[in-house]
Amino acid sequence: MIFVKLQLVEVTSFTPPQPPLLRHKERVPQTSYPGQHISKKCIIWPWITAAVSKPTAEISSPNVTCRENAVVSSSSSSFGEVSSPPLKKVSANSLQYPSGYLGAAPERPKDEGSGDVRNAMGYLTNIFSSKVYDVAIESPLQRAVKLSKRLGNDVWLKREDLQPVFSFKLRGAYNMMSKLPKEQLERGVICSSAGNHAQGVALAAKRLECSAVIAMPVTTPEIKWQSVKSLGATVVLVGDTYDEAQAYAKKRAKEEGRTFIPPFDHPDVIMGQGTVGMEIVRQMRGPLHAIFVPVGGGGLISGVAAFVKRVSPEVKIIGVEPFDANAMALSLHHGERVMLDRVGGFADGVAVKEVGEETFRLCRELVDGVVLVSRDAVCASIKDMFEEQRSILEPAGALALAGAEAYCKYYGLKGKNIVAITSGANMNFDKLRVVTELANVGRQQEAMLATILPEQPGSFKQFCELVGPMNITELKYRCSSEKEAVVLYSVAVRTVSELGAMKQRMESSQLRTYNLTASDLVKDHLRYLMGGRLNVENEVLCKFTFPERPGALMKFLHTFSPRWNISLFHYRGQGETGANILVGIQVAEGEMEEFHRRASSLKYDYVLVTDDKDFQLLMH
Ligand SMILES: Cc1ncc(COP(=O)(O)O)c(C=O)c1O
Numbered sequence: 001m002i003f004v005k006l007q008l009v010e011v012t013s014f015t016p017p018q019p020p021l022l023r024h025k026e027r028v029p030q031t032s033y034p035g036q037h038i039s040k041k042c043i044i045w046p047w048i049t050a051a052v053s054k055p056t057a058e059i060s061s062p063n064v065t066c067r068e069n070a071v072v073s074s075s076s077s078s079f080g081e082v083s084s085p086p087l088k089k090v091s092a093n094s095l096q097y098p099s100g101y102l103g104a105a106p107e108r109p110k111d112e113g114s115g116d117v118r119n120a121m122g123y124l125t126n127i128f129s130s131k132v133y134d135v136a137i138e139s140p141l142q143r144a145v146k147l148s149k150r151l152g153n154d155v156w157l158k159r160e161d162l163q164p165v166f167s168f169k170l171r172g173a174y175n176m177m178s179k180l181p182k183e184q185l186e187r188g189v190i191c192s193s194a195g196n197h198a199q200g201v202a203l204a205a206k207r208l209e210c211s212a213v214i215a216m217p218v219t220t221p222e223i224k225w226q227s228v229k230s231l232g233a234t235v236v237l238v239g240d241t242y243d244e245a246q247a248y249a250k251k252r253a254k255e256e257g258r259t260f261i262p263p264f265d266h267p268d269v270i271m272g273q274g275t276v277g278m279e280i281v282r283q284m285r286g287p288l289h290a291i292f293v294p295v296g297g298g299g300l301i302s303g304v305a306a307f308v309k310r311v312s313p314e315v316k317i318i319g320v321e322p323f324d325a326n327a328m329a330l331s332l333h334h335g336e337r338v339m340l341d342r343v344g345g346f347a348d349g350v351a352v353k354e355v356g357e358e359t360f361r362l363c364r365e366l367v368d369g370v371v372l373v374s375r376d377a378v379c380a381s382i383k384d385m386f387e388e389q390r391s392i393l394e395p396a397g398a399l400a401l402a403g404a405e406a407y408c409k410y411y412g413l414k415g416k417n418i419v420a421i422t423s424g425a426n427m428n429f430d431k432l433r434v435v436t437e438l439a440n441v442g443r444q445q446e447a448m449l450a451t452i453l454p455e456q457p458g459s460f461k462q463f464c465e466l467v468g469p470m471n472i473t474e475l476k477y478r479c480s481s482e483k484e485a486v487v488l489y490s491v492a493v494r495t496v497s498e499l500g501a502m503k504q505r506m507e508s509s510q511l512r513t514y515n516l517t518a519s520d521l522v523k524d525h526l527r528y529l530m531g532g533r534l535n536v537e538n539e540v541l542c543k544f545t546f547p548e549r550p551g552a553l554m555k556f557l558h559t560f561s562p563r564w565n566i567s568l569f570h571y572r573g574q575g576e577t578g579a580n581i582l583v584g585i586q587v588a589e590g591e592m593e594e595f596h597r598r599a600s601s602l603k604y605d606y607v608l609v610t611d612d613k614d615f616q617l618l619m620h
Contacts, residue, residue: 086339087336087337087338087339087354088334088336088338088339089338089339089340089341090330090334090338090339090340090341091340091341091342092323092324092325092326092330092340092342092343092344094330095326095329095330095333096323096372097372098410099323099371099372099373099374099377099406099410100371100403100406100407100408100409100410100411101371101372101410102318102368102369102370102371102407102411103329103333103369103370103371103372104328104329104330104332104333104369104370105332105368105369106332106335106363106364106365106367106369107335107364108364108365121310123267123270123271123274123303123306123307123310123362124306124307124310124311126267126268126271126274127271127274127275127277127278127303127306127307128278130171130175130271130272130274130275131174131175131178132170132171132174132175132272132275134174134178134207135164135170135171135174135203135204135207136163136164136168136170136171136174136275137162137163137164138279139158139159139160139162139163139168139276139279140159140162140283141156141157141158141159141279141280141283141284141419142156142157142159142389143155143156143157144156144157144384144388144389145388146384146387146388147384147388147401147405151405151408151409151413152408152413152414152415153289153408153413153414153415153416153417153418154416154417154418155401155404155418155420156284156417156418156419156420157385157388157389157401157419157420157422158276158279158280158291158419158420158421158422159422160276160397160421160422160423160424161391161393161397161422161423161424161425162425164203165196165199165200165202165203165227165231165426166196166199166424166425166426167196167199167200167349167397167423167424167425167426168273168276168300168421168423168424169196169197169199169200169263169424170199170200170203170204171200171272171273171275171276172200172264172266172268172269172270172271172272172273172299172303173191173197173200173201173203173204173261173269173272174200174203174204174207174208174272175268175269175271175272175275176261176266176268176269176272177189177201177204177205177208177210177259177261178204178208179268180259184259185208185210185259186210187256187257187258187259188205188210188211188212188213188256188258188259189201189205189210189211189212189213189258189259189260189261190212190213190214190215190249190252190253190256190258190259190260190261191212191213191214191215191249191260191261191262191263192214192215192216192242192245192246192248192249192250192263193214193215193216193242193245193263194216194217194219194220194224194242194245194348195220195224195348195349195426196349196424196426197261197263198214198216198224198225198228198233199224199227199228199231199426201214201233201261202214202228202231202232202233203231205231205232205233206231206232206233211234211258212232212233212234213233213234213236213249213252213258214228214233214234214235214236215236215238215239215245215246215248215249215252216228216235216236216237216238216245217237217238217239217240217241217242217244217245217547218237218238218239218240218547218549219240219241219547219548219549219578220237221428221430221548223428223429224426224428225237236248240547240549241547262356263296263297263299264296264297264298264299264300264302264355264356264359265297265298265299265356265357265358265359266358267358269299270299270302270303270306270358270359270362271303271306272303273299273300273302273303273304274302274303274304274306274307275303275307276300276303276304276421277291277303277304277305277306277307277308278307280304280308280419281307281308281311281312284417284419286417287417288312288315288417288418288419289315289316289413289416289417289418290315290316290317290318290368290404290407290416290418290419291304291308291315291316291317291318291418291419291420291421292318292320292371292400292401292403292404292407292418292419292420292421293305293317293318293319293320293400293421293423294319294320294321294347294349294350294396294397294399294400294403294421294423295319295320295321295328295350295355295370296325296349296350296351296352296396297352297354297355297356297359298319298328298355298356298359298360298362298363299356299359300421300423301317301319301328301359301363301367302356302358302359302362302363302366304317304421305317305362305363305366305367306362306366309366316368317366317367317368318367318368318369318370318371318403318407319363319367319369319370319371319403320370320371320372320373320399320400320402320403320404321350321370321371321372321373321399322344322346322347322350322372322373322374322375322378322399323344323372323373323374323375324342324343324344324346324375325340325343325344325347325350325351325352326340326370326372327339327340327343327352327353327354327355328355328360328363328370329370329372331354331355331360331363332360332363332364332367332369332370335364337354337355337357337360338354339353339354340353340354342545342605342607344375345545345578346375346378346395346431346434346574347375347378347394347395347396347399348394348395348396348428349394349395349396349397349423349424349426350396350399371403371406371407373399373402373403373406374442375395375438375442375520376438376439376441376442377402377405377406377442378395378398378399378402378442379395379434379435379436379437379438379439379441379442380402380438380439380440380441380442380443381393381398381399381401381402381405381442382395382398382435382439383435383436383439383440383442383443384401384405385398385401385422391422391425392425392427392432393422393424393425393427394424394425394426394427394428394431395427395431395435396423396424397422397423397424397425397426397427398422399423400420400421400422400423401420401422402442403420404418404420430573430574431574433574434574437523438523440473440492441517441523444493444496445492445493445494446473446490446491446492446493446517447490447491447493447499447515447517448474448488448489448490448515448516448517448519448522448523448527449488449489449490449491449503449513449514449515449516449517450486450487450488450489450513450514450516450614450617450618451463451486451487451489451506451511451512451513451514452484452485452486452511452512452513453477453484453485453486453487453511454483454484455479455480455482455483455484455485460477460487462509462511463487463506463511466502466505466506466509466511467489467491467502468502468505469498470491470492470493470498470499470502471491471492472489472490472491473490473491473492474488474489474490474527475487475488475489475490476488476489476527476530478530478531478532479532480532480533482533485532485533486530486533486617486618488516488522488526488527488530488618499515503515514614514617516614519612519614521543521582521609521612521614521615522614522618524572524580524582525570525580525582526582526614526615526618526619528570528572529568529570529582529619530618533618533619533620534619534620535620536567536568536584536586536620537586538586538587538588538589539567539568539584539585539586539610540584540585540586540587540592540595540608540610541568541582541583541584541608541609541610541612541615542582542583542584542585542599542606542607542608542609542610543580543581543582543583543606543607543609544556544581544583544602544604544605544606545578545579545580545581545604545605545606546571546578546579546581546604547578547579547604548573548578548579552579552604555602556581556583556602556604559598559599559601559602560585560595560598563598564585564586564587564591564595565585565586566583566584566585566586567584567585567586568582568583568584568619569581569582569583569584570582570583578605582609
């Protein structure tokens, strides 16, 4: 069991803050700030030597004195805000189709409302008269020279990442807030967000000189809440999840008469985002085939579609979602809004479990479908953008670009004008590590393989000879007490045929070889754990998503230990609000019911992966 081996050490100097997950809750100093040298001795666990402190968000409201560690017990139920009936729960895996394919094309409902502002014509006129330019710029539409050449199409980038708060979100927030009557504005606004919407509301409030409270989950990276605070808003760190922060914000809105500014599901927000579509139509010369739009709750795509489909109905409006955050594709597919049971957090800007009511209504009426893309493809597009413009997009910001590329390749599209909205650049720096690891895989320029070797002198050398001219980019080998050992390695790929030829060479020498490039379990965890295979009795392998906050690990351990032995643990901070953990726990067959009961009581998302074939291959 790993945990009993830990010992206390004393650290006397400041080390930079790291993801807080593995920080021991009680030992966090409460009064230290970034850059401040910790002069007194503090005691921390040895494997978390970097995680000394995280400053508390300052809460300027006199009524609320929340410190991050003091408010984590707040839960959505305690705020009692349930507005719409529960939605059908579905898993992201229940709707998967090849990347690039235009799926989830909606069946058009016949009965559209007429006359009021919810009508799409109303949207058009309101988008025309929107006041967003008090805060937003008309972002440039730039031709991506290298990408256009590679894809054989003219790829245009709508640079929303160049907005004052590095995303389009200020358009919708400002549009809604600027329409509030004076007395309502004087009572202030409130919103909940872990990211770009928060910055949009904060900047809009600054321009309109009104008070703004922003509720953010305690797991929000410091860089994000600091930037909101620096815009003059009051930040409240509350709850582990977005839902909890939202429940808090709605309750406080009622209590204080503040106006709640939703992130996507409001006509005024949608109209503000629609100005992106208006600009594209104005800026684009020549016929346009399609606009690719990243989709979270659906505010941006609804606004863009509401404008573009009325003035240029022939232009396709195509949503792009990650495979593991496909709430809009699933809702369009089912013909009703559904809720994801789990949502992938890599592209955090679009990690929503349910889309909006109004955004869904508009998408059903106006969009042409949704393209799904992998995390690897998004990383490759971040790299493309860097090579093209020397700009770094956040994952949600690069989503449309990944979708556009996949679509062009899937349909063999040539000679068309296509636009991809690069929607944001609020990149968490820690995430760059993952991006650089996966970008070449996403561009199919790197492959990850495992080869089984007989455990005998000379076999490793023979293996290297068979790799031959291919460039090895990573290699892991540890001798095994069994007859066979496994080598995990990556190679740079220039042509698909050279990879096939290498695999062929291995197989002809009786060295079984597996292509593991598609396995996220291998890329996220097993590649770091390789060290010989071991048969651990009754080992249950589980992926958990922990909230990135102090105490999360101890809560987990209290749930399972010492009841069961922990046989494997892997965590690496990836700059996400939910930490992706792989755990092995020795649970006898008859005890699985109890295991699930305990695991559910944690309220962390989890999934069993014991039977994963790559885990069996590499670790057993
Ligand atoms: C960078 C970025 N791209 C795309 C989206 C998705 O926008 P929407 O929720 O309006 O679909 C968001 C949402 O916050 C975002 O921050």
